[in-house]
Amino acid sequence: xxxxxxxxxxLHLAVLLFGFTAILGKWISLNALALVWWRVLLTSLSLLALxxxxxxxxxxxxxxxxxxxxxxxxxxxxxxxxxxAIKLSNASIGVISMATxxxxxxxxxxxxxxxxxxxxxxxxxLLIIPGMWLVVNGIDVSMITGLLVGxxxxxxxxxxxxxNKSQVGKVEPLRITFVELGSATLFLxxxxxxxxxxxxxxxxxxxxxxxxxYLLILVLLCTTLGYVLALNALKHLSAFTSNLTMxxxxxxxxxxxxxxxxxxxxxxxxxxxxxxxxxxxxxxxPFLKKRFGEGG
Numbered sequence: 001x002x003x004x005x006x007x008x009x010x011l012h013l014a015v016l017l018f019g020f021t022a023i024l025g026k027w028i029s030l031n032a033l034a035l036v037w038w039r040v041l042l043t044s045l046s047l048l049a050l051x052x053x054x055x056x057x058x059x060x061x062x063x064x065x066x067x068x069x070x071x072x073x074x075x076x077x078x079x080x081x082x083x084x085a086i087k088l089s090n091a092s093i094g095v096i097s098m099a100t101x102x103x104x105x106x107x108x109x110x111x112x113x114x115x116x117x118x119x120x121x122x123x124x125x126l127l128i129i130p131g132m133w134l135v136v137n138g139i140d141v142s143m144i145t146g147l148l149v150g151x152x153x154x155x156x157x158x159x160x161x162x163x164n165k166s167q168v169g170k171v172e173p174l175r176i177t178f179v180e181l182g183s184a185t186l187f188l189x190x191x192x193x194x195x196x197x198x199x200x201x202x203x204x205x206x207x208x209x210x211x212x213x214y215l216l217i218l219v220l221l222c223t224t225l226g227y228v229l230a231l232n233a234l235k236h237l238s239a240f241t242s243n244l245t246m247x248x249x250x251x252x253x254x255x256x257x258x259x260x261x262x263x264x265x266x267x268x269x270x271x272x273x274x275x276x277x278x279x280x281x282x283x284x285x286p287f288l289k290k291r292f293g294e295g296g
Contacts, residue, residue, distance in 0.1 A: 017226035019252030072183030081153035089146025095253030097150025104158035131277035138271030
């Protein structure tokens with residue numbers, strides 16, 4: 001297995017873990033802001049066993065540290081929007097909205113990384129739009145707000161993946177993860193405090209042992225392991241390839257939501273036709289890229 005094949009395997013495992021986060025978000029009783037705060041805090045603490053604190057900022061310039069901290073703020077905001085979308089609608093809507101990440105990536109990556117615009121990537125990304133149109137027409141109007149919040153989450157996901165692409169290879173993935181999620185914790189803490197003071201800290205503390213168990217699964221498997229796998233994969237794959245593969249997250253998430261949450265009762269066939277179209281774009285990309293362009 002060569003480095004690129006290994007990177008694809010790592011990325012797909014990460015996407016499967018990410019797909020399960022939507023289910024956990026529906027099961028955990030916390031509000032979106034509190035849920036993300038606990039997630040980034042506990043993940044940062046879990047990484048203490050894996051990073052060397054004494055060398056954490058070694059060889060990092062002030063600019064690099066500030067860039068990583070800024071990316072961490074974007075990551076935290078992305079997760080708040082993602083879980084907000086789930087709370088406002090359901091897990092299926094939350095994950096399917098993430099399929100537009102590749103469209104945002106195709107537009108943003110040439111601007112941020114100063115690389116040549118790729119019309120194949122952009123054309124494939126546009127094929128996501130008919131799928132999203134079917135999705136919109138396959139849900140109740142009460143879920144539209146959740147979908148819009150999910151689209152904003154997808155935009156932020158594309159942005160932080162592209163920015164991370166500029167950092168991998170310069171900084172070890174574990175150091176990147178720790179600095180970013182630690183920064184996300186600091187960034188969200190004042191918001192959580194303000195929100196808690198406004199609402200008597202309702203929805204701040206996990207209610208029972210089940211909540212804690214779900215949180216630990218979310219932290220150790222779906223975040224720590226998944227995030228590091230995704231960062232390692234980015235060493236050998238483009239941000240667009242990564243984001244397009246991330247479109248499998250809605251597929252995994254929708255299937256899991258069907259099985260575990262029975263959300264198929266809330267959706268029309270159009271929703272699933274849209275999801276199928278999105279999946280078709282994902283699987284067609286490697287073949288078209290091999291034929292018409294350089295591999296990611």
